[in-house]
Amino acid sequence: MIYLLAGLVYAFLNLDQIAVGPFLLSRPLVVGSIIGAVLGNAPLGFTAGLSAELMLISVPSSGPAATDLALIGGLAAFWAVEAYASRGAAVVLALLLAVPCGWASRRADLLIRRQNDRFGDWIVDGLTAGRERILWKALATWSALWFVKAWVVFAAVSFLGLKVVDWCLNRFPLRVLDGLDRGADLFLVVGFAAALSHFWGRLRPVRTEQP
Amino acid sequence: MIVLARIDDRLIHGQVVEGWLRVIQAHRIVVVSDHVSQDSFQAGLMRLAVPPEVDFVALSVADAAKVLASSQWKDERVVLLLPGLREARLLAEAGWIPPSLNLGGLHDAPGRVSYTPSLSLGVEDKEDLRFLIARKIPIDTRALPSDDNVPVEKYLGS
Amino acid sequence: MTIPVPGPDVRGEADGKVPDAGVALTRTDLVQVFLRSFMFQSLWSYQRMQNVGWLFSLWPVFRRLHPDQEERARVAQDHAGYFNTHPYTADIILGVVASLEEKRAQGNPVDREAILAARKSMSGPLSAVGETVFWATLAPLILIGSVVLGLVFRRGSWWITLLSYLIVFNLLHVVVKGGGLLVGYRRGLDVAAFLVQWPVQRWVGRGAWLGMGLCLGVLAVAVARAWHPAAGTAAAVVVVFFLRRGGSPLFLPLLAAAAGFFAFH
Numbered sequence: 001m002i003y004l005l006a007g008l009v010y011a012f013l014n015l016d017q018i019a020v021g022p023f024l025l026s027r028p029l030v031v032g033s034i035i036g037a038v039l040g041n042a043p044l045g046f047t048a049g050l051s052a053e054l055m056l057i058s059v060p061s062s063g064p065a066a067t068d069l070a071l072i073g074g075l076a077a078f079w080a081v082e083a084y085a086s087r088g089a090a091v092v093l094a095l096l097l098a099v100p101c102g103w104a105s106r107r108a109d110l111l112i113r114r115q116n117d118r119f120g121d122w123i124v125d126g127l128t129a130g131r132e133r134i135l136w137k138a139l140a141t142w143s144a145l146w147f148v149k150a151w152v153v154f155a156a157v158s159f160l161g162l163k164v165v166d167w168c169l170n171r172f173p174l175r176v177l178d179g180l181d182r183g184a185d186l187f188l189v190v191g192f193a194a195a196l197s198h199f200w201g202r203l204r205p206v207r208t209e210q211p
Numbered sequence: 212m213i214v215l216a217r218i219d220d221r222l223i224h225g226q227v228v229e230g231w232l233r234v235i236q237a238h239r240i241v242v243v244s245d246h247v248s249q250d251s252f253q254a255g256l257m258r259l260a261v262p263p264e265v266d267f268v269a270l271s272v273a274d275a276a277k278v279l280a281s282s283q284w285k286d287e288r289v290v291l292l293l294p295g296l297r298e299a300r301l302l303a304e305a306g307w308i309p310p311s312l313n314l315g316g317l318h319d320a321p322g323r324v325s326y327t328p329s330l331s332l333g334v335e336d337k338e339d340l341r342f343l344i345a346r347k348i349p350i351d352t353r354a355l356p357s358d359d360n361v362p363v364e365k366y367l368g369s
Numbered sequence: 370m371t372i373p374v375p376g377p378d379v380r381g382e383a384d385g386k387v388p389d390a391g392v393a394l395t396r397t398d399l400v401q402v403f404l405r406s407f408m409f410q411s412l413w414s415y416q417r418m419q420n421v422g423w424l425f426s427l428w429p430v431f432r433r434l435h436p437d438q439e440e441r442a443r444v445a446q447d448h449a450g451y452f453n454t455h456p457y458t459a460d461i462i463l464g465v466v467a468s469l470e471e472k473r474a475q476g477n478p479v480d481r482e483a484i485l486a487a488r489k490s491m492s493g494p495l496s497a498v499g500e501t502v503f504w505a506t507l508a509p510l511i512l513i514g515s516v517v518l519g520l521v522f523r524r525g526s527w528w529i530t531l532l533s534y535l536i537v538f539n540l541l542h543v544v545v546k547g548g549g550l551l552v553g554y555r556r557g558l559d560v561a562a563f564l565v566q567w568p569v570q571r572w573v574g575r576g577a578w579l580g581m582g583l584c585l586g587v588l589a590v591a592v593a594r595a596w597h598p599a600a601g602t603a604a605a606v607v608v609v610f611f612l613r614r615g616g617s618p619l620f621l622p623l624l625a626a627a628a629g630f631f632a633f634h
Contacts, residue, residue, distance in 0.1 A: 046527040055621040116414035128442040183629025190625040193605035197612040199580035224493035225500040260497035319451040328415040
């Protein structure tokens with residue numbers, strides 16, 4: 001089942017931001033390219049991943065304000081490649097659907113991370129009681145839990161999302177789809193413009209009078 | 212003029228430099244702390260982290276109160292960083308009432324109860340907070356400029 | 370306006386135990402700390418953030434310096450408080466604390482509160498430096514540079530971009546981590562004097578100029594290759610305007626889709 005396979009790949013790459021690293025393996029460009037490769041269309045996955053990575057270049061990937069960029073890259077690549085019609089509109093719809101999913105996923109993660117506090121207490125109690133293997137056990141357990149969660153979430157969302165994308169490709173009027181094809185063509189232009197704005201912002205930040 | 216008076220026990224860190232400084236125009240960052248004003252180790256590291264066009268200064272509470280009273284900074288845009296509510300209270304007692312305070316970060320420490328990832332309050336913190344609220348100082352609790360502002364009274368509870 | 374005084378005074382009372390001047394960290398210990406520090410972000414919690422990653426990374430040091438398990442437990446408890454910094458610059462702090470703990474275990478009067486205070490005071494600025502240098506400057510710069518590299522090699526260019534992005538960035542990442550650990554360990558608290566010599570902010574500024582230049586170049590190529598260069602230019606200008614005005618990047622895919630749609634019709 002492609003959903004489970006892609007989910008497995010995503011869960012693995014996602015470990016880069018929650019367990020080991022970060023080595024940039026959880027960036028949308030990398031996740032998108034690898035999932036695209038696994039599904040048989042690496043260049044398309046790369047394009048989807050690169051578009052996501054560029055447009056979201058200023059979005060932090062860690063900390064409270066973050067969005068789950070790995071999920072956005074992975075879902076965008078998955079839906080772009082697996083959409084039943086291989087046209088630009090598929091890439092557009094994929095990315096449009098992936099962004100809110102990434103945002104929502106991070107919000108949901110906040111709730112899960114609150115449980116980590118208990119984990120932390122458990123570990124410190126264990127260390128003070130002399131159970132020193134507890135560090136390894138805790139990290140392994142926790143990584144495994146997040147791995148499974150990432151796998152399940154990706155498989156489920158990619159499945160549902162593909163239905164949505166295919167529905168749109170089927171039902172949208174032709175003129176809309178043709179327009180979206182053109183939109184896909186502009187994705188990289190928009191992406192590079194966003195990167196330009198990012199660097200410009202570092203040199204001449206836009207400053208407001210009062211925060 | 213003081214464009215931001217922020218209470219953050221980590222003083223200069225990622226949120227301040229990349230979050231707030233990117234949004235506020237500031238000519239100068241002033242850390243108001245007796246410890247840091249005497250510690251070139253910390254001050255040096257902080258200077259490293261601050262963009263070069265922003266001037267960095269660490270003052271003791273007493274010196275800061277004097278400078279604030281003298282309105283030496285009225286033509287500059289100054290960001291004030293305070294390591295805790297106590298410093299804010301001391302400044303208020305010395306006569307400086309900030310136009311608003313940003314309670315951006317009091318992190319988990321022994322004796323504190325965690326309310327949010329960026330706000331933990333202990334008994335003394337709450338007393339200082341009540342003191343400041345009684346002076347009608349508007350206090351917002353955003354860690355980053357894009358956060359929602361939760362009214363600080365919510366955390367005072369009992 | 371700061372009064373120059375020597376660095377933080379970490380001299381204090383050792384805990385009265387018989388000092389063991391023979392105990393010292395070996396190279397293996399430091400290598401283990403280095404490897405473990407790659408899991409620094411593990412078990413990140415909202416309340417104490419990277420405290421578990423810290424304990425995990427520094428554990429080989431505690432094991433070497435405190436053979437007695439009960440004492441290790443006490444040390445662990447001291448080090449289990451709130452901690453947060455950038456994962457790449459964290460190794461500098463790990464090195465400094467390792468060297469201070471080693472001095473303490475060897476009988477020098479080093480106070481644990483002072484070690485923890487030094488750790489805390491380093492964490493803020495180094496987190497800012499890490500954010501500015503790695504996430505805000507190097508990652509985007511290497512990304513655009515890799516895209517340029519991919520454009521230069523026409524055939525199969527996508528994996529050249531991908532590999533270049535991963536390899537160049539991670540080389541720097543690993544060098545800063547490993548080098549930081551060594552520098553922190555060798556210099557201890559003098560590391561601040563060492564670090565402030567590096568014109569980090571100047572490089573960041575130059576990096577931003579370079580990034581902007583590369584972006585303009587790549588943008589020109591992308592617009593020229595677009596189906597409708599005029600629409601592409603207009604879209605680029607609108608996007609830059611939108612972002613500079615404070616628009617959220619999360620809306621960009623929508624903007625791009627809308628731009629394409631309206632340009633077509």
